Amino acid sequence: MEIPYTVTARPDTGLWNAKVGIWLFLASEVMLFGGLFSAYVFLRLDADPGVWPHGLLNVPVGTMNTAILIASSVTVVMAWASLKMRKFRAYWWYMLVTILCGVIFLAVKLVYEWPQKFEHFGAFIKKDKLEKYEQYLGNHHLAEKGLPPRTEISGHLHNHDALHDENAKEYEIALDPVNADPTNPNMDRPHFLYVPPTEKMATIEKEDVEYANMFLPKHSAYFASYFTITGLHGAHVLGGVIVFTYLWLPVGTKLYKRNPEHLANRVEVAGLFWHFVDLVWIFVFPLFYLL
Amino acid sequence: MSLRGFHIVFITISTLLALGAGAWCLWIDSVHGSPAFRLGAICSFLAGLVLISYGIWFYRKMKRLRIIT
Incomplete structure (x- = not known):
């Protein structure tokens, strides 16, 4: 049985299935991260003067990770646009760069930033x-x-x-x-x-x-918030990298040959998720690294 | 909202972050006098300019290619 509206939009809503699904999912994600950010802000506002740690994070490294995520949002859009223009080779390269950006971001977090805290x-x-x-x-x-x-x-x-x-x-x-x-x-x-x-x-x-x-989560409310939010964000980055890798592997090539618009839709949905994950980082960076 | 629209929103917010980070670096430099933060401010404002230029380029290109979903 053919599932309807995976490629073409429903006439009454103007949307195809996955687009409705991803926006409902992202709405729930906004509530999840919104709650965590609110908790962080209130914990910080309520902390005694001088108690809340400040300046413990490496600003240049955080800036580099921010630049990597912004660059990956550009490449994922380019990958999607390439599919729309039926340029599969360009899509393949842009997607590879996006995956590498995600992997580098996670590597910096897991190999450099977190272990540095564990030893402090x-x-x-x-x-x-x-x-x-x-x-x-x-x-x-x-x-x-x-x-x-x-x-x-x-x-x-x-x-x-x-x-x-x-x-x-x-x-x-x-x-x-x-x-x-x-x-x-x-x-x-x-x-x-x-x-x-x-x-x-x-x-x-x-x-x-x-x-x-x-400097573990149990050290203070600051590190509990830091590891919870950056950990959850890192898990989302990992999820995005896995989905992109799936779409980049031969599975994507087969789908492209069968129905290129279907692959373009899948990449668009994954790209929307990736943009949300990047957007979360845009709030994490100033909150934890700068302020 | 399509990926194109979300990307423009994302680049706009990223631009605000870059400009905000530049202002933060300038503020730290004005209070404590640190050349490293002055350099950070310059880099942040440059990044903001790059993002604005990219945003305009992206919008025009997508419009020209008629990739609107």
Whole structure:
């Protein structure tokens, strides 16, 4: 039995099946990501001054990933336009570039950005012990400038066992620049380029620590939001790459030979999904990387 | 909305992001005086110009090819 309206539009709605389906799906996606973005904004607005992490993400890397996704949205439209003009070879190349852009985006996320967080450590100092660690926090300097106080000391944890070993009495940290040189005015502003931990070591007694963990989702509401939203977005990118690869493989060639307009419709629907995924990133980037 | 229409919306929002990022870099530079952010502002505004040019080119090309669904 032939399924109607997969290629031609229904006369009464002017739409073919998959187009109605993708827009209904995207409407549900707007609600999903809208809820997560709202949660992030309210968590941030409600956070105590100085508690919400800032400037931890690598802006140039995020910018590069943004450029990659914008470029992929261009190539997917070109792939679709090529099919409309019955230029299959051009479609094949544009689709290949789109797939590669998606793969590069995911590789940067999974190989560089996320692992960098997993290896980072932060310890929130108890309020009555802040003075003891003034040399790493620089709160007197911040108070003079009217800036909110720091409560976290972060960097590269040398004795990982201390996280789980109840007998361990202290954390040994190679400090982040902000804690190694806290009175440096350059530390009061975001950094454009990633600044790695220094070689300056600090020993923090566990009994002085309110809470400590690696930069994992359980570290803070910030990282819980960060990993949830970028993880969900990454899963969508992966989904898009799988669909594009399917349409790029010989399956697409066969469909093109049988009915080129059918393939063009499928690519258009996949392209609409891809544009939505890219659009989500356009909101993720300023929210997490810039503001 | 067709892919063509959604693409134009997407490029418009991307342009706003590029210009916004440029303004953000300028603001950081004016408050803290950081040359890296000044460079970032220039790159962002250039990216905004490229996106505007591309958007106009894309709209005209699609109109000429009559790819409207």
